[in-house]
Amino acid sequence: VGLDAELERLAADLDAAAVLRGGGLDRYGTPARGAPGHPDAVVRPADLEQVRTVVAWARGAGAVLVPQGANSGLVGASTPPPRRPDREARPMVVLSTERLRAGPVVDPVARTAVVGAGVRLSELNEEAAAHRLELPIDLGADPSLGGMVATNTGGSRMIAHGDLRAHLLGVRAVAADDRVSVVDELTTLRKHNVGPSLTQLLVGAGGAFAVVTDVAVSLERVPRERATAWMVPVDGPAAIAAVVDLEARGAPLSAYEVVGAHALEAARGVGPPGADPFGGAPAPELSVLVELSGDDVAERLTAELERLAADGRIRDAVVQPPTRAWSLRHRITEGLRARGAVLGLDVSVPRGSLDAFRVAARRVVARVAPEAEVADFGHWGDGGMHLNVVWVGGDEVPAHRRAELVDAVLALVVGDFGGSFSAEHGVGPHNAAWWDRTVGDGTRLALQGLAAALDPLGVLGHPGLPYRGGPAPPAATHPGTAAGGSGSPNNDP
Amino acid sequence: VGLDAELERLAADLDAAAVLRGGGLDRYGTPARGAPGHPDAVVRPADLEQVRTVVAWARGAGAVLVPQGANSGLVGASTPPPRRPDREARPMVVLSTERLRAGPVVDPVARTAVVGAGVRLSELNEEAAAHRLELPIDLGADPSLGGMVATNTGGSRMIAHGDLRAHLLGVRAVAADDRVSVVDELTTLRKHNVGPSLTQLLVGAGGAFAVVTDVAVSLERVPRERATAWMVPVDGPAAIAAVVDLEARGAPLSAYEVVGAHALEAARGVGPPGADPFGGAPAPELSVLVELSGDDVAERLTAELERLAADGRIRDAVVQPPTRAWSLRHRITEGLRARGAVLGLDVSVPRGSLDAFRVAARRVVARVAPEAEVADFGHWGDGGMHLNVVWVGGDEVPAHRRAELVDAVLALVVGDFGGSFSAEHGVGPHNAAWWDRTVGDGTRLALQGLAAALDPLGVLGHPGLPYRGGPAPPAATHPGTAAGGSGSPNNDP
Numbered sequence: 001v002g003l004d005a006e007l008e009r010l011a012a013d014l015d016a017a018a019v020l021r022g023g024g025l026d027r028y029g030t031p032a033r034g035a036p037g038h039p040d041a042v043v044r045p046a047d048l049e050q051v052r053t054v055v056a057w058a059r060g061a062g063a064v065l066v067p068q069g070a071n072s073g074l075v076g077a078s079t080p081p082p083r084r085p086d087r088e089a090r091p092m093v094v095l096s097t098e099r100l101r102a103g104p105v106v107d108p109v110a111r112t113a114v115v116g117a118g119v120r121l122s123e124l125n126e127e128a129a130a131h132r133l134e135l136p137i138d139l140g141a142d143p144s145l146g147g148m149v150a151t152n153t154g155g156s157r158m159i160a161h162g163d164l165r166a167h168l169l170g171v172r173a174v175a176a177d178d179r180v181s182v183v184d185e186l187t188t189l190r191k192h193n194v195g196p197s198l199t200q201l202l203v204g205a206g207g208a209f210a211v212v213t214d215v216a217v218s219l220e221r222v223p224r225e226r227a228t229a230w231m232v233p234v235d236g237p238a239a240i241a242a243v244v245d246l247e248a249r250g251a252p253l254s255a256y257e258v259v260g261a262h263a264l265e266a267a268r269g270v271g272p273p274g275a276d277p278f279g280g281a282p283a284p285e286l287s288v289l290v291e292l293s294g295d296d297v298a299e300r301l302t303a304e305l306e307r308l309a310a311d312g313r314i315r316d317a318v319v320q321p322p323t324r325a326w327s328l329r330h331r332i333t334e335g336l337r338a339r340g341a342v343l344g345l346d347v348s349v350p351r352g353s354l355d356a357f358r359v360a361a362r363r364v365v366a367r368v369a370p371e372a373e374v375a376d377f378g379h380w381g382d383g384g385m386h387l388n389v390v391w392v393g394g395d396e397v398p399a400h401r402r403a404e405l406v407d408a409v410l411a412l413v414v415g416d417f418g419g420s421f422s423a424e425h426g427v428g429p430h431n432a433a434w435w436d437r438t439v440g441d442g443t444r445l446a447l448q449g450l451a452a453a454l455d456p457l458g459v460l461g462h463p464g465l466p467y468r469g470g471p472a473p474p475a476a477t478h479p480g481t482a483a484g485g486s487g488s489p490n491n492d493p
Numbered sequence: 494v495g496l497d498a499e500l501e502r503l504a505a506d507l508d509a510a511a512v513l514r515g516g517g518l519d520r521y522g523t524p525a526r527g528a529p530g531h532p533d534a535v536v537r538p539a540d541l542e543q544v545r546t547v548v549a550w551a552r553g554a555g556a557v558l559v560p561q562g563a564n565s566g567l568v569g570a571s572t573p574p575p576r577r578p579d580r581e582a583r584p585m586v587v588l589s590t591e592r593l594r595a596g597p598v599v600d601p602v603a604r605t606a607v608v609g610a611g612v613r614l615s616e617l618n619e620e621a622a623a624h625r626l627e628l629p630i631d632l633g634a635d636p637s638l639g640g641m642v643a644t645n646t647g648g649s650r651m652i653a654h655g656d657l658r659a660h661l662l663g664v665r666a667v668a669a670d671d672r673v674s675v676v677d678e679l680t681t682l683r684k685h686n687v688g689p690s691l692t693q694l695l696v697g698a699g700g701a702f703a704v705v706t707d708v709a710v711s712l713e714r715v716p717r718e719r720a721t722a723w724m725v726p727v728d729g730p731a732a733i734a735a736v737v738d739l740e741a742r743g744a745p746l747s748a749y750e751v752v753g754a755h756a757l758e759a760a761r762g763v764g765p766p767g768a769d770p771f772g773g774a775p776a777p778e779l780s781v782l783v784e785l786s787g788d789d790v791a792e793r794l795t796a797e798l799e800r801l802a803a804d805g806r807i808r809d810a811v812v813q814p815p816t817r818a819w820s821l822r823h824r825i826t827e828g829l830r831a832r833g834a835v836l837g838l839d840v841s842v843p844r845g846s847l848d849a850f851r852v853a854a855r856r857v858v859a860r861v862a863p864e865a866e867v868a869d870f871g872h873w874g875d876g877g878m879h880l881n882v883v884w885v886g887g888d889e890v891p892a893h894r895r896a897e898l899v900d901a902v903l904a905l906v907v908g909d910f911g912g913s914f915s916a917e918h919g920v921g922p923h924n925a926a927w928w929d930r931t932v933g934d935g936t937r938l939a940l941q942g943l944a945a946a947l948d949p950l951g952v953l954g955h956p957g958l959p960y961r962g963g964p965a966p967p968a969a970t971h972p973g974t975a976a977g978g979s980g981s982p983n984n985d986p
Binding site: 107108109110111112132151152154158162163165166173174175177179181182183184185187188189190191192193194195196197198200201202203204205206208209210221223224240244247248250294295348349350351352379382383384418419420421422423424425426427435438439440441442443445446447448449450451452453454465466467 | 600601602603604605625644645647651655656658659666667668670672674675676677678680681682683684685686687688689690691693694695696697698699701702703714716717733737740741743787788841842843844845872875876877911912913914915916917918919920928931932933934935936938939940941942943944945946947958959960
């Protein structure tokens with residue numbers, strides 16, 4: 001039986017809008033970063049039972065289902081791989097969660113919300129705002145809640161609020177075992193200490209093991225006020241000391257974003273000059289967007305800046321309204337794209353090592369790719385850094401540089417600094433090779449056992465996910481890891 | 494080969510202090526609550542390799558290892574079961590983590606600590622206090638860090654700080670597969686988003702799957718000040734409305750403990766009269782210990798209490814120094830023991846339903862055990878309630894009442910209120926039957942797969958844990974669930 005006939009059979013079991021085939025699938029095949037993929041079809045189940053029907057169908061049809069939320073992930077996990085001559089013959093089908101639209105059901109007394117996996121963060125927060133509540137995860141994209149579980153979204157305010165995991169109370173999900181079992185841990189209870197949590201295991205799994213259909217999260221109060229400033233630390237160590245000082249004094253810190261000179265210049269290049277806190281002076285080697293959130297934080301911010309200046313941590317500071325302060329920060333990605341070809345690495349190291357790592361990484365880049373510049377920025381408060389290598393005026397990252405550069409920088413991160421090859425973007429075909437290199441035996445063994453139970457045929461998840469289910473070991477069947485070789489991280493900041 | 498010979502062989506591979514046999518094992522066999530167990534031996538490995546040696550030995554010797562930290566758990570999971578005629582013949586050996594004493598290594602810049610599993614919470618916090626940091630989990634016992642992972646310790650300040658899971662950055666653990674694999678996810682990185690986390694799966698697992706040897710946690714700043722008061726809400730709904738109000742106004746709430754009249758009377762009965770906030774007047778139907786933590790919280794507390802009174806939420810409030818305010822709260826358990834035989838149920842419901850649940854639960858108790866009284870207290874801010882049924886003057890919970898009462902109350906909790914049969918104590922032989930009744934297929938399937946990979950012979954964990962590894966299904970081999978029938982929760986508050 002051909003795929004067409006199989007899909008007709010599936011459509012008959014679902015509804016007319018549930019199966020998409022042929023033209024018009026570009027939206028589902030084009031990832032936020034990286035090369036376009038090639039879905040053979042898109043299925044869009046509208047409720048839990050339809051998800052079960054789709055999974056059962058895929059088991060029978062020998063198809064791979066790539067779960068996709070808002071398709072805003074940055075590691076390539078939500079679109080099927082591009083067509084390749086050596087690709088396995090299984091049909092690659094996007095399982096879009098966009099019709100899983102239950103809720104949001106907000107409980108203002110419990111401060112919780114329950115939503116379908118396809119509901120967007122902005123939609124949830126619009127509903128929550130009526131109660132002065134929010135899911136306080138702040139990022140450039142507008143992901144779906146299911147996607148946020150799959151990638152464990154962090155964002156700029158993680159220093160205050162933690163990541164998605166920190167807010168997750170429970171999920172409902174559909175496994176791909178022979179009974180198409182439901183993992184039903186959907187609850188809004190905050191105290192529910194009943195043994196190992198599968199909900200927690202699905203966090204960051206990138207769509208492997210089970211398809212998340214519903215999500216319950218804890219909400220927080222919207223702060224009354226935010227106050228922001230750009231400040232210039234006297235040097236790198238002072239940038240770290242300043243955040244330690246702020247925390248030690250109990251300042252209600254909600255963001256601490258450190259931006260290197262080249263990244264700041266890039267952001268300046270695409271914005272109106274009036275927004276520049278430094279009035280067109282040469283970009284400082286490091287500048288910091290600091291934000292406090294709570295009651296009476298404007299006064300508090302001024303006092304903290306004076307104290308940091310008096311203590312010799314900073315040599316300049318400009319208070320700006322939040323919208324203006326953040327606009328410069330948010331233009332960095334666009335600015336870097338305008339500046340040239342960008343190889344972006346999403347890494348972290350222990351906070352105290354950030355400056356030493358920054359210096360060492362620049363040395364590595366200068367050795368491997370002397371023609372490129374480093375434009376770094378990141379959530380230093382949590383140890384995160386987006387290390388971007390930019391070929392100014394270039395259209396593409398030079399192919400002969402990519403592998404060596406990625407290897408050299410990530411070896412420095414992981415080997416010398418005890419850091420992470422994926423600070424916040426998660427694991428997907430773009431960086432699966434580094435998962436393979438760094439993850440230990442015990443973790444692999446456990447995930448194999450889990451995959452054997454929940455997805456023995458390897459139905460769920462991008463084929464490049466190194467820990468997904470299926471009969472063959474990852475190295476033999478996964479184009480992502482096999483092709484990636486030294487890893488092929490997203491080529492954007 | 495007999496157990497004695499096997500243990501001699503093990504001792505030769507470890508050291509003289511590592512294997513204990515014969516007399517003097519009471520300390521390891523007596524749980525904090527429930528009937529004494531009967532360890533055939535105690536092994537105390539001193540490092541990761543010794544743990545691996547012990548696990549390999551147990552695989553060969555056919556022994557069951559029951560991991561034990563400070564033995565302060567309340568669900569019976571850290572001591573072997575009492576001897577029973579029908580018990581399986583496998584030797585029951587306590588694996589004590591008390592010699593896993595690495596660290597604490599505190600990093601004040603990163604605000605992290607790495608410790609051996611046998612280090613106590615108090616020891617970690619003593620070390621952290623030198624940097625004005627703490628692991629802000631507050632409870633009556635002094636558990637080991639490994640035990641805290643195994644039970645996901647919550648405590649009285651969970652409303653502000655979350656549970657152990659919220660602070661856990663990584664663990665190292667030893668599995669019981671044929672290679673005795675190490676799960677090595679020990680890291681202090683805060684941004685390390687590299688796929689599914691085994692660390693998170695071991696949280697709350699009660700010693701199944703793998704033996705935790707090392708733990709990395711995030712620390713928080715010690716608040717400058719705490720301010721506490723006892724207040725009297727006008728009624729149950731007002732007790733809930735008051736905590737919602739406090740949160741909505743951004744009060745830095747760090748505890749919200751609601752105590753029923755009989756529990757307050759019990760605490761009064763064992764304390765010095767001077768400490769009583771209500772000066773000997775009849776105990777209010779509900780009273781609340783409220784605590785704020787941060788800067789200038791004394792003034793803030795006074796202002797909040799005035800506001801709550803003006804809004805008609807409370808009819809009385811007494812500000813007391815924290816030590817005095819908490820001393821009454823901390824005497825409840827002792828007070829209940831002094832008052833009679835106690836059947837304790839550790840439950841939660843959505844916060845908005847706490848009062849309705851309390852009323853309904855009292856009705857159920859009055860029907861099933863009209864001779865008993867209900868003495869409840871709990872972390873209402875998080876929806877938690879310790880529902881204690883007290884037979885005043887009794888020595889033992891009447892055997893003919895226990896099963897019916899537990900069933901009736903937990904059916905109310907789970908079925909009618911969507912609540913939890915174990916809000917914070919975790920899962921062990923005391924409540925395993927309710928895990929069996931309430932946990933769904935998908936979760937079971939996944940845990941079976943995990944157990945098959947990590948502990949195929951069923952070496953690790955109390956035999957009464959319903960999700961542990963081993964060839965036979967739980968119902969056939971686990972004395973805890975088989976004997977429990979309707980569950981036999983801890984008989985203390």
